[in-house]
Amino acid sequence: MQQKRILIKDTDLKKDRTRDFYTAFLTEIQDKKLEEKVQLVRVSDIGIYGKGLTVRVLPENFLYCDVETGDISRIVSESVVEGRPIEALLHKPDDKQLRLVLRNCGLVDPESIDDYIKHDGYQAIATILEKMTPEKVIEEMKISELRGRGGAGFPTWLKWKLTRAVEADQKYVICNGDEGDPGAYMDRSVLEGDPHSVIEGMMIAAYVIGATKGFFYIRAEYPLAIERVNRAVTQAHEYGLLGENILGSSFKLDIEIRLGAGAFVCGEETALISSVEGKRGYPRPRPPYPSVKGLWGKPTVINNVETLANIPLIMLKGGKWFSSIGTEKSKGSKVFALTGKVKNSGLIEVPMGTTLKEIVFEIGGGGIAGKKVKAVQTGGPSGGVIPEDFINAPVGYESLQKLGSIMGSGGMIVMNEDDCMVDIAKFYLRFCVDESCGKCAPCRIGGTQLLHLLEKISEGKGEIEDLDRLRRISRAMQKAALCGLGQTAPNPVLSTLRYFEDEYKAHIVEKKCPAGRCAGLFHFSIIEEKCKRCGLCFRNCPVQAVSGNRDQGYLIFEEKCINCGRCFEVCKFEAVSRG
Amino acid sequence: MDREKLKADIKEIVEEWKTKEGNLIMILHKIENRYGYVPREVSFEISKLLDVPLARIYEVITFYNYFKLEPPGKHTVAVCMGTACYLKGGAELLSELEHILGVKEDETTKDGLFHLEIVRCLGCCGLAPVIKIDGKVFGELKKNDIIDILSHYTKQNGQMVSGVGSEVSGKP
C-alpha cells in the first residue's frame, strides 16, 4: 500500500462538541496496524463548512462530509486500504464557488514544502527567474488587473511599478497579515492552509521591485498561522528558495516574521510600518507613500495575504486567464467569511460578480430559523450594510461602493429581523473608538461623539436633530481624519442611516426598538387574534409573567416580565409581538 | 522569582534579537509568552540590555492590547465579541461571565483562577457565540451553559482534551 494521508476537520461538529474524532481515527489506524502507512492530520480548513465532521483521503482525494463515528472503520478499510470511494458519504460540490486563492487549502499539507512543490509550488518563481524581467512580470500583472484584497483595491501592478521606479540601496516587501476586521478570518485560513503560496507571492513581489528583505506581519492572536509560516520560511531557506542566489540566479531574499500585538490600526500601512520598526503603531500622513518612504524610510511594497496568494497562480496561468474571471473592473475571485444569521457559515470563495443573493441563498443556504434576511454587511467596521432590496448586487469594488459599503477584506455578515441597525452601528463604532490611536482629533473626538449619540438613541433618549448631527460629524470625519480608520469609521453609521432611517426614528420618536435589542425599548405582548391558546408561553416563562389559562387566553404582565424573549421564541403562531 | 535566573532568561531572549532592527515588540512577545505578562523588573532589565529608555518600553507595552502588566489568572476565559458572536448573543455570555466571576474585562478573579478577556473573532463564527478557555473553544453557547463549563474548571483544574484547533501527528 502506498503512503496515505487522512485530513480531518472537526470544527463544524454541531450536536456533540466533545466527541473526539481525532482519537477515534487514530485508534482505528493503530488497530489496523497502519501507523507506518497512514498519516493523520487535523486541519482547520478543508473548504467545506457546516457539514459536520469532514474527512479527506489522499492521494485519492475522496472528500466525505457528515461523517459519523460508525463510518470511521469503513473509511479506513475501504477508502484508505482499498482505495475505493464510499458513495454515500461523498461531498457533492456546489458550482457557484471557485477556489483560486484557497486552491491548496485542505489539499496540500501546509507543513510540507515537498507537497507544495508537487502541486506546482515555486514553479512560478522558477520560471520568472529563468526567463522574465521584472518589467515583463509587471506587464503580466497589468493584464491580470489584480487589485489589492486588503480593502482599498489598488492595482497591484501599479504599486509594484511605482516602488520599482524609486532608486534606493534597500527595499522591502511586507505581507500584511494583520486581519483586523473583527468578524473575519480569510487571511488566517490562507496562512494556516497554504503558507508557501504567500511566500512565493512575496518572492515575486520582491524580485519585481528589487527588494532583498521581506517581513510577514501577523497578528499574535493567530498562533497556528505564525507557526505554519515560520516552518514554511525555514523550509524555504533549507531548500535554497530563500537566501542568496535563489535557484542559481542572482536574486536574493530573506524573510522574517514580525508579530502584531492587538491593535487594529496596525493594519493600516503606515501604522504597520511603525509597528514593524518596533514602535507604537501610529499612522502618519500620506504622501509620502510607502512606495517612496516606507520601512526605515526605504521604498516598501505592502500587500495583503490574499493578494499575494493570487500571484503565483496568475504567473502560472497568465494574466489573460485571470482577467477572464470576474467583472469589468473587478477581476478574479474573492474569499469571504460568510457568517451571522445564515445557515451555512464559513469561508467561501466566489468569482467577482457573483451576487449577494447567490452567496447568501445558494451557498449559504439562506437565513437561519426560517427568518427573513434583512441586510448583508460587508467591509467590517469600515464598511456598510446592504439591505435585502439590493441583494441582487454583484460583488465587486465599485458595485459595493455604490451601495454605500465596501468590498473590504472579506467579512460578510448576514442580518435578520432580530438585528437592530442602531445597535449594529453602535457595535462597529465602539470597535473603532476602542481602536482609534488617538493621534488626530477628528477620529478621537468625532468617534466618541458619534458613539455618545448612538448610545443616547438606543437608550430612548434621542432627539430627531441627532440624525443630522450624526450625518454632520460623519462627514467631518470622512474628510478630516488622518488615516483610513477614522475616515471610514462613520461608514456603518451612514449606511444604516441611509437604508434604515425608519428604525432610528422608531427609537427616537416612538421610543421603540423594533428588533428588540435595545434594552428598555421593547416589550412583549400577546396578539389575541393570533393566539391559539396552546399555553407554550405560559409554561416557558421563567418568571411566571404570563398568566391565564387555555379557556380565557393569556396575558403578559409587564411588571413581572424580564424581557428574556422566551415566549417570543417558543410561540409557533407568531402570536407574541415584540416592540 | 529567582532574580539570577530571571536575568539569565531575559539575557538569552534579548541576545537572540539584539542585532535585529525593530526588535522590541518581538522581545516583549517572548517575555509575555514566558511569564504571561511583562513584569516591571523585566522591563528594567530589557532597558539596560538594549540601552533604550524605560519610557520607550512602557510606551510600546501600553499601546498594544496584547501586552499585560499584571499576572494573568490560571485560566484565561476569552469571550468572542467578533461580529458574528455579537449578533448571536456574545454580550449576554460576557455579562453572565462577569456576573458569575465577579470581575470585568481584563480582570482576574481574587482566587487567581480565572482571567476574563474579550477577543475578536476566533475564526469559528459558524459556532457563534463562542468562548475560549485556555486553548479550548466552546461554541453555540447559551447563557445557561456558562456555569457548567466554569464548574468543570473549578472542579478538576486543568487536564482538558484539546478541542477545536489543529494538530498534526507525524506518524501516529
Ligand SMILES: Cc1cc2nc3c(=O)[nH]c(=O)nc-3n(C[C@H](O)[C@H](O)[C@H](O)COP(=O)(O)O)c2cc1C
Ligand atoms: C484601519 C485600517 C485597517 C486595515 N487593516 C488591514 C488588514 O488587516 N489587512 C490588510 O491586508 N490590509 C488592511 N488595511 C489596508 C492596508 O492599509 C493596505 O492598503 C493593504 O494592506 C495593501 O495591500 P493590498 O494592496 O494587497 O490590498 C487596513 C487599512 C486601514 C485604514
Ligand code: SF4
Ligand atoms: S484617524 Fe484615528 S486611528 Fe487614524 S490617525 Fe487619526 S486618531 Fe489615529
Ligand code: FES
Ligand atoms: S465572530 Fe466569534 S468566532 Fe468569529
